Amino acid sequence: xxxxxxxxxxxxxxxxxxxxxxxxxxxxxxxxxxxxxxxxxxxxxxxxxxxxxxxxxxxxxxxxxxxxxxxxxxxxxxxxxxxxxxxxxxxxxxxxxxxxxxxxxxxxxxxxxxxxxxxxxxxxxxxxxxxxxxxxxxxxxxxxxxxxxxxxxxxxxxxxxxxxxxxxxxxxxxxxxxxxxxxxxxxxxxxxxxxxxxxxxxxxxxxxxxxxxxxxxxxxxxxx
Numbered sequence: 001x002x003x004x005x006x007x008x009x010x011x012x013x014x015x016x017x018x019x020x021x022x023x024x025x026x027x028x029x030x031x032x033x034x035x036x037x038x039x040x041x042x043x044x045x046x047x048x049x050x051x052x053x054x055x056x057x058x059x060x061x062x063x064x065x066x067x068x069x070x071x072x073x074x075x076x077x078x079x080x081x082x083x084x085x086x087x088x089x090x091x092x093x094x095x096x097x098x099x100x101x102x103x104x105x106x107x108x109x110x111x112x113x114x115x116x117x118x119x120x121x122x123x124x125x126x127x128x129x130x131x132x133x134x135x136x137x138x139x140x141x142x143x144x145x146x147x148x149x150x151x152x153x154x155x156x157x158x159x160x161x162x163x164x165x166x167x168x169x170x171x172x173x174x175x176x177x178x179x180x181x182x183x184x185x186x187x188x189x190x191x192x193x194x195x196x197x198x199x200x201x202x203x204x205x206x207x208x209x210x211x212x213x214x215x216x217x218x219x220x221x222x223x224x
Contacts, residue, residue: 008091009207011184017203018156018182024199029144029154037070039157040138040169043213044107044131051128052135056214061087064213065124065131067103073169075101081112083121094120100169104133133167135220137212138175139183146193153187162216176224178216 013021044065045051055062068080078097085092096117102110108125112118125131139157146152160183161175184205186192200206 006091006187006189007089008086009186010210011186011200011205012179012208012210013182013184013203013205015182017205018184021184021199021203021205024202025144025154025196028147028193028195030147032143032145032150032153034070034143037141037143038072038138038171039068039070039141040073040136040171041066041068042104042133042167042169043135043137045134046128046131049134049217051131052213052217055211056218058209061085063124065107065121067098067100067107067133067169069100069169072171073100075099075104077169078113079103079169081107081117081121083117083124096121104167107131134164135213135216136163136167136169136172136175137178137216138162138171139212146196149193151189152193152196155185155187157183157185157212160212162212162219164220176219178212178219179210183210183212 043052051062051064055064062085064084066082066084068082069077073079077100079100080095081098081103082093082095094117096112096114098110098112108122112121137160139160142156144154160178162178163172163175166172166174186196
């Protein structure tokens with residue numbers, strides 16, 4: 001079982017901002033042990049997309065259920081099953097594993113590696129009713145940690161793409177772009193260090209409540 005509690009802030013960076021910020025943070029950060037990955041996620045929702053619609057409204061409390069792989073996953077691969085809650089800017093994430101084929105076919109009755117987390121997921125399923133795989137989100141991620149504090153993690157997501165059909169944890173030629181910008185996410189247990197606050201100010205990078213899956217959902221509604 002894996003449990004995370006942390007503050008998360010997202011920033012949407014245009015290409016010049018991204019390049020400048022990378023130059024400025026280089027003395028302070030180093031690649032983490034999961035430095036480069038091609039991430040595939042599938043988000044679960046009701047037929048009315050209640051979880052995603054609520055997320056778009058930016059409430060104080062929201063939840064999401066997804067499965068994730070850090071490579072193209074086959075049906076027999078073990079993948080992460082993640083249940084995330086966000087309250088007042090603090091993210092709580094519970095994570096376990098399951099076989100890709102089982103969780104895609106029937107998440108309510110699949111075998112979770114950690115049954116405690118599995119029971120929490122099943123409770124959410126019973127609360128919302130039937131949750132189904134609804135949207136694929138893929139991206140290329142690079143990850144860093146601060147040289148003097150590995151509790152500070154900075155990730156950069158690029159080539160962010162989505163699709164709503166033929167859902168699997170693999171890239172597809174049918175994927176569409178979510179945004180051409182880079183999504184930077186800061187993940188900290190406490191306050192940000194002064195050096196980072198100064199660099200963000202110099203690069204005119206400000207927090208923005210950007211949701212990949214929410215933006216993908218809105219793009220799909222518009223037929224983009």
